[in-house]
Each structure stands twice: as structure tokens, then as C-alpha cells.
Amino acid sequence: MSNKLGIGVIGCGNISAAYMRLAPMFSGIEMRACADLSAQAAQARAEEFGLRAETIKGLLAADDIDIVVNLTVPNAHFEVSKRVLEAGKHVYSEKPFVLSLEEGLTLQELAASKGLRVGSAPDTFMGGTHQLARQLVDENAVGKITSGTCFVQSPGMEMWHPNPDFFFQPGGGPILDLGPYYISNLVQLLGPVKRVTAMASKGSEERTITSQPRHGEKVPVDTPTTIHAILQFQSGAQVTYCASWDVWQHGHSNMELYGQTGTMHVPDPNFFGGELRMTDKGAFVNVSGWNHPFGVANDGANANYRAAGLADMAQAILEGRGHRCSLEFSLHVVEVMTAILTSGEEGRFIEMTTSCERPEALPPAAAQALLA
Secondary structure, three states: OOOOOOEEOOOOOOHHHHHHHHHHEEOOOOEEEEEEHHHHHHHHHHHHHHEEEHHHHHHHOOOOOOOEOOOOHHHHHHHHHHHHHEEEEEEEEOOOOOOOOOHHHHHHHHHHHHHHOOEEOHHHHHHHHHHHHHHHHOOOOOOOOEEEEEEEOEEEEEOOOOOOOOHHHHOOOHHHHHHHHHHHHHHHOOOOOOEEEEEEEOOOOOEEOOOOOOOEEEEEOOOEEEEEEEEEOOOEEEEEEEEEOOOOOOOOOEEEEOOOEEEEEEEOOOOOOOEEEEEOOEEOOOOOOOOOHHOOOOOOOOOOOHHHHHHHHHHHHHHOOOOOOEHHHHHHHHHHHHHHHHHHOOOOOOOOOOOOOOOOOOOOOHHHHHOO
16 A cells, blocks of 8 residues: 555635645645536646646546545535545545534444545644643643633634635534534543533624625624533533634633643644643643644744644554544534534533544654654
8 A cells, every 4th residue: 555645625715725735744645636616716726736626526536536635615514525435535524524413423334334534623632732731631730620611702704704604504603613623622631521501692693794805795694603501521520611703802711621739721722832831729830841743833923734634544544543533533522512502502401422532642753753
């Protein structure tokens, strides 16, 4: 077997450029082709990154494509990934890889029947700072984690995205759009969730786009835009999680974990890097000296290693091991998110029916091995 797997992309929108630009940093993968419902969009991306433009049918039939990266809009993820698996190829999807537990179980059964892999973003939990947090949790550095808080709040997406409509439809909203980053990181740090409860609301019935080229257009809001949830983990920890696109400014930290002997301030899990701070009881202690490849700034001031999860999946296929952004892990995260939304609608506690192993930790040497 070759030491590289061929990668094809379906969906040549906003996010595709990041995957295509960063994929060459990693070993085990080679970007080869792209496709889109718009042949013009596929051709433009192909020319920009030196790839082959294909039709979707042509890409699914291509002999040199082993893994298809599904970068379509969220409500198309399931159908596109299903087609990829039916074509006999592995699939790695942008988040969330499905919009319901039932869709995820269908893909799980299909993938198992064909001996194929399914992976899903986000992979930011593999970032240097979040892996430092993982090591400190595993070392019991702040004692057993008993509780925590997460806040991801902003005025919304219509101010910067050129076509923000889907953010405000079922399948969008701050839980399904941003929740994967936060809940994936919580699960990799604390383990699986046992049950959730939530309250949800909409700040307004429509949004006015202030980005270009559709400045001034109004879009309807058909999904909750403010959600306050409580997650109880199998470990016993309970975490308050607040996600909103109705907040202009706030002073909350992105993620805080409270242990029996100290507190851990974890930076925004939407990013690979950032500053991690920790206390021993009430006093801050030095946690520097962690030299992790995925914590090094490589995109302006930011550490950006998007495609790390894809590369890890490719290497896992080649080596015959499990991959970190696995279907089971991602499916549990999807169930947590959809249960939060259901709880917000129905006002009740919801028990999880899925579970998962925490993804294997990614220490510096293992991260270095993923790089070309």
C-alpha cells in the first residue's frame, strides 16, 4: 500500500481553501481533486491550488481518490457522505457530520458493512494548548474535575459571512455550528456525557445581513439562537454551557474547568492554540514549557492545523489503528448537541444513548509524526 492516500474534496465554498492550503503540511495525504455542484466553483479552486476539477460523479469514481472530504453545507452532509461510502471510499466530513443520531447510526452501519472509515471535524482539540490541558487533566493537576463553564457568545454570523442564511435554519444555530468545538473538547478532556438539560430561545425572528455582497437583505431565523444548557458527564462533572448569537459583548472566559485542588482556564476550542492558565487552589502556577507542534503560530498570530484530523485518519488507515476524530466520538457529540436542542424545546432532562472512548491523547512526538 502507498504511504499516501489520495484526497478529493466535495464542496468548494469558504472553508475549502483552508483545507487545500494546509493539507500539504501533513504526511500521509495528498490533495488531488475537487468537485462542487457549481462547476465554476470547482474549477476556480482547482486552479488556485493546482488540483484536478471533477464532477461529483467523476470524483466518486476516481481511482486515485481514497478519502473524500465533505465540505458541503450541514444539511447535505449526510446524503453526500452516504454517497461517498456507497462509492467505496472513506469520508471525512466538516462538522457536524450529521444532524441527527439516526443519520449517524445509518452511516455507522453502512461504513461497517463496507470496511470504511468515517471521520469528522473539528480537530482543534488536537491543538497544542488543548493537548496540554488533556495531559494536565490526566495527571490530576487540579484534582478531579467537578464542574465547569463554557461561553461562546457573539452578535451573529450575518456581519461577516457572504451567505449566512443556513446559519439560521435547522442544522445551523450556535449549538450545531459552534458546539462541536466546545463539546468535542469537553469530551476529550472529561469523557462522555450522561445527560443534558437546556433552555432555548430566539433573539429575533429575522436577521439583516451587513456583509457584502448582500448587505441589507433580511433572512428568517428558524432555529434557536440563544441556548443555556447543563451537561452532566459520566465522570460526575457538570458543566454549564451557554451559546448565543444574541450577545454584543460579554466578559466570560471561553472554558473553565474546576477541580478539587485548582482551576484550569482553557482557551477558545475553536482554535488550536492560545494561552492555558491554571491555579493551585487560588494562586496561578506556571504551565509553560510545553513544546507542541500544533501550538506553533503558522497563520499570522494563530496556530492553524486544520486537516490534522484528516491526516490522522489517513495514517490510522495506513497503520491499522483507530483515528482520533472517529465516527463514535463525533456521533456522541452530535447526540449531545441534538439532545440540548430537544431539551430546549421540551424542557426536560435527556439521557444519552451513545457513549465513546476519549480520543487517544496527541503528545508532541505523535503530532510531529503527522507533519510532512
